[in-house]
Amino acid sequence: MSARNFDVIVIGVGGMGSAAACELARRGRRVLALEQFALGHDRGSSHGHTRIIRKAYYEHPDYVPLVCRAFERWYDLEQRQGIHLLTECPCLSIGRSDSPTIAGVLASAKQHRLPVETLTSSELCYRYPAFCFDDDYVGVLERSAGFLYVEDCVQAHACEAVRMGATILDHEPVVSWQANEREVSVQTTAERYTAARLIVTAGPWAGQMLARQGACLRVVRQVAQWFGTCDDAAFRRDVFPLYLADTPQGHFYGFPALNANGAKVAQHYGAPEVTAPSEIDRAIKPQDEETVRAFLRKHLPGIDGPCHRASVCLYTLTPDRHFIIDRHPDLANVVLAAGFSGHGFKFASVVGEILADLADKGSTALPIEMFRAGRFSESKV
Numbered sequence: 001m002s003a004r005n006f007d008v009i010v011i012g013v014g015g016m017g018s019a020a021a022c023e024l025a026r027r028g029r030r031v032l033a034l035e036q037f038a039l040g041h042d043r044g045s046s047h048g049h050t051r052i053i054r055k056a057y058y059e060h061p062d063y064v065p066l067v068c069r070a071f072e073r074w075y076d077l078e079q080r081q082g083i084h085l086l087t088e089c090p091c092l093s094i095g096r097s098d099s100p101t102i103a104g105v106l107a108s109a110k111q112h113r114l115p116v117e118t119l120t121s122s123e124l125c126y127r128y129p130a131f132c133f134d135d136d137y138v139g140v141l142e143r144s145a146g147f148l149y150v151e152d153c154v155q156a157h158a159c160e161a162v163r164m165g166a167t168i169l170d171h172e173p174v175v176s177w178q179a180n181e182r183e184v185s186v187q188t189t190a191e192r193y194t195a196a197r198l199i200v201t202a203g204p205w206a207g208q209m210l211a212r213q214g215a216c217l218r219v220v221r222q223v224a225q226w227f228g229t230c231d232d233a234a235f236r237r238d239v240f241p242l243y244l245a246d247t248p249q250g251h252f253y254g255f256p257a258l259n260a261n262g263a264k265v266a267q268h269y270g271a272p273e274v275t276a277p278s279e280i281d282r283a284i285k286p287q288d289e290e291t292v293r294a295f296l297r298k299h300l301p302g303i304d305g306p307c308h309r310a311s312v313c314l315y316t317l318t319p320d321r322h323f324i325i326d327r328h329p330d331l332a333n334v335v336l337a338a339g340f341s342g343h344g345f346k347f348a349s350v351v352g353e354i355l356a357d358l359a360d361k362g363s364t365a366l367p368i369e370m371f372r373a374g375r376f377s378e379s380k381v
């Protein structure tokens with residue numbers, strides 16, 4: 001029996017794959033997107049209620065044009081689907097003035113003329129009395145920030161893709177894929193499919209899917225937890241910001257209290273790295289709570305209530321913690337998007353556009369030079 005044929009096959013329908021399928025279908029391509037679990041599952045990287053989106057990007061100023069475009073694309077998706085996805089909310093970065101986070105936020109803001117407000121520690125405590133930081137800490141407040149409802153975003157991209165004619169099949173794991181200069185062929189547990197182009201957006205499973213190109217990827221277990229507060233009114237989003245705190249004990253971030261679960265708090269990085277999602281312990285342990293409570297006791301003592309919810313989620317890290325978005329170095333008809341290193345979701349809407357450009361034309365006008373797939377092997381020559 002001959003294989004079913006498409007213009008483009010997308011492997012993995014999480015944050016990035018759903019966006020790519022949506023954009024390609026919008027452009028009239030015959031798209032097949034394959035997901036190993038149920039659509040919207042909680043075993044990868046795109047679950048846990050919310051994701052921060054911010055423009056003054058401490059990780060590198062070159063992300064700023066992309067995040068500006070991502071904002072437009074999220075609003076466009078909201079309009080197309082008639083659903084609310086992005087809530088504007090100020091984001092407060094906190095750290096010592098020479099910390100990489102503070103220096104990075106200010107550098108991006110300066111280079112891209114983004115309005116931010118620097119707060120001394122006493123201004124920080126006056127404006128946001130819930131925080132307790134020593135005198136050598138400062139805050140940088142950015143108002144052009146917010147949060148995305150992560151599961152709703154994936155669902156909205158998938159729904160829009162299907163509305164535009166894409167085929168999305170979930171519970172259909174890809175077992176293997178091959179490519180030659182004429183076509184790509186994808187074998188799932190159920191069937192074989194062929195297409196002119198392939199996009200691999202396998203998130204934490206990208207290391208397994210990509211062989212040599214995935215060898216540099218490491219997976220990290222991250223735990224988000226929701227704690228009750230002493231007074232929910234003091235942690236509402238009209239009075240309490242999103243925050244990132246760079247402390248000697250680690251990087252922590254959190255959200256206002258958005259519902260009865262309380263305020264979401266998590267540590268950024270900090271956990272041991274492994275090579276495959278199967279090595280991750282998905283049970284919640286007492287130590288997960290203790291690490292975050294130690295931060296809260298010291299710096300946010302009003303968030304001291306019971307832990308109402310906890311969720312294990314995976315980061316997929318590259319060695320430099322910047323993304324991989326590129327054509328496959330050896331196969332012109334295969335496009336890769338991987339290693340979003342714990343800060344990729346906000347970009348999903350623009351990554352979909354970039355992946356559609358790369359699959360369609362082999363290039364994109366959007367700035368992605370720093371995401372080249374070959375950069376880790378090149379440096380070893």
Ligand SMILES: Cc1cc2nc3c(=O)[nH]c(=O)nc-3n(C[C@H](O)[C@H](O)[C@H](O)COP(=O)(O)OP(=O)(O)OC[C@H]3O[C@@H](n4cnc5c(N)ncnc54)[C@H](O)[C@@H]3O)c2cc1C
Pocket residue numbers: 011012013014015016017034035036037043044045046047048050051052053172173174175201202203204205206209222223224266313314315337338339340341342343344345346347
């Ligand atoms: C706790 C936590 C907090 C975060 N906070 C933020 C934040 O505030 N802001 C931000 O911008 N980013 C944040 N991130 C990062 C962001 O969520 C990720 O970078 C992003 O979700 C990655 O999307 P992805 O599409 O690469 O992976 P995923 O969403 O995991 O998608 C990959 C998909 O591929 C599927 N797949 C894999 N292999 C196969 C196969 N063989 N066959 C079929 N399907 C397959 C998987 O099942 C999965 O659905 C956070 C991440 C975590 C874990």
